[in-house]
Amino acid sequence: MEWLIAVIIVVALIVIAGIYLWATYNSLVQLNVRVDEAWSDITVQLKRRADLLPNLIEAVKGYAAHEKAVFENVTRARAETLSAAGPADAGVAEGHMQQALKSLFAVAEAYPQLQASQNFLQLQQAVVDTEDKVQASRRFYNGGVRELNTKIKVFPNNLFARNLGFHEREFFEVIDGAAISEPPRVQF
DSSP: OHHHHHHHHHHHHHHHHHHHHHHHHHHHHHHHHHHHHHHHHHHHHHHHHHHHHHHHHHHHHTTOTTOHHHHHHHHHHHHHHHTOOSHHHHHHHHHHHHHHHHHHHHHHHTOHHHHHOHHHHHHHHHHHHHHHHHHHHHHHHHHHHHHHHHHHHSTTHHHHTTTTTOOOOOOOOOSOHHHHHSOOOOOO
């Protein structure tokens, strides 16, 4: 009879451990998918912004064709953003993009006719809207990464999470914090 109680206790402990592992694994999968989804949202917004930039450049070029360096910087930053492979690359590209946009909008401020152009104003508003969406997507992504990384690091999850194929993810941080400390100024 005593051995039966010992077997029941061992079986109960194995069942509890199995349920814990099953629940933890499923929650890690959910967090991993949420982080992937959030990264996808960021890439969609960065692509949207990159798609708006050629039109914005053309609108400004019509008034300030001699500002070749500014246009080249925006084009280079756009290409860098589109080719970013992960959060670290995207962070570097984002810093360059913010600097390029500030320069572009600074050039635009010098041309009152451009400021009055309905096409330019619509493009400018679309860029501002997209910047807001990039920031929101970035916060969502970083929140998901924080949750996933925490879940992977806490005990006892840290004993088996990596063996199940879960690894910590990178935060999306802009390398040049000064570049984004003040968003591009848009005046109407």
